[in-house]
Amino acid sequence: MTTPPDLSVANDPAGGASAPPLAAAPAGLRQSRKEATRNRVIQAARELFDTQGYQGTTIREIARHADVSVGSVFTTFASKGEILSQVMQDRLDGLYAELDRVMPHLRGSTLDRLRTMFAIHFAFEVRHTRLFLAHIASAYDWTLPPSAKPMGRTPRLQEIMRECLEKGVAEGDVCPDVDYQEVVHLLVAAYAWIYRLAAWEDADAATMTEAMDRQIGLIAAGFTPRA
């Protein structure tokens, strides 16, 4: 009976290479070992992406840092793009949970609520703007498997915006005949652009929020009922 790999030796650089062959383990154990590998790879990738960027990190380095073989990274993930997608998805899940908690309690106009929502967003993500940009870019990456969820294919954020607009219709500051989907789509385009501002011009959260506020204001002119 082989024992499961001891995660506490994760920093031993030789550990991954000498791991026992997976085929020798029974199915349940194999599953949990695969899960453990997956977690270690994600953890290692998160740290390396944060310190040296996405493009500057290789699969080989991720494997070494996670103390697993390059081969076992590839049995878990199809490509580096997929690892990034997973790292970012985990981060966004935290953010969406925070937004779900806060949004029902927001007061003020639809414009204010949308602005607050994005301000929360940028405060949450400002340390990772270059990574977010890489995340957006990876949506167009050929090597990404269909199962990955890159930026823009995560429906939750769009749902939150749609709910915000629906509430606005109920409260009378959003035109009832406005096409929500088009407004949401424009907000997403504006939001993505903010990451370029942040990463290329090294903007801080306040600058990002201010730029997004102006864009939301311009879009709002298209959904606010005319007096």
Added chain:
Amino acid sequence: MMHSQIQAVDDTPVKAPTRRALAKQQTRAKVLAAARRLFSEQGYEGATIRDIAAAAGMSTGAVFANFTDKSDLFREIMLTDMTALAEAMTEAAATGNGVEDALVKIFNAGYKFYQTQLPLARAAFSVGWSPEDGPALRNAPPVQALLSLFAEQLTRGEQSGELIADAAEPLRTQMLFDAYLSNYDQAIFQGWSLDALHTRSREQIRILLAGARRS
């Protein structure tokens, strides 16, 4: 006399290319054609300089003698296309009836231009969003020329009295351009038809112009 003098001045810089320069031009053209095909088939990440060299029937060294790296090669392809695209868009804008219509026609000219080469557009977005290679592509003069074309429509709308002159004009220009770009996602990943893109563009343009309309 005057005329022939101007001719002469115009002609001076265009020396007859040497055989060496011609060969170099042909090499570049061959590499660019092979690269365009591979980027379309395998994407930006999937196509390597080694593959491109092999497809062009030359050594990687010969490719590197003409282009500094993969992003340089890709940028050259994009900028050639952008210049042609700007012409198509300018022509389309001229037939527009009012600001909204001119902008819709500009968007459409773009979607039509890329309709048969969406894989290349996809590669362009991959590069355009990249933290490393994005700024060089976005700030390239042919891309800036597209932005200016969008801005011109707003200025024209102000002159005709359709729109109020408005401090938000640069922001509105950039947002129109980003809306135009954002619809490629639907074309690339969901196979939207030109008609569907057309309908969405019109709605987006309407929303983005609303704040500048004279009521």
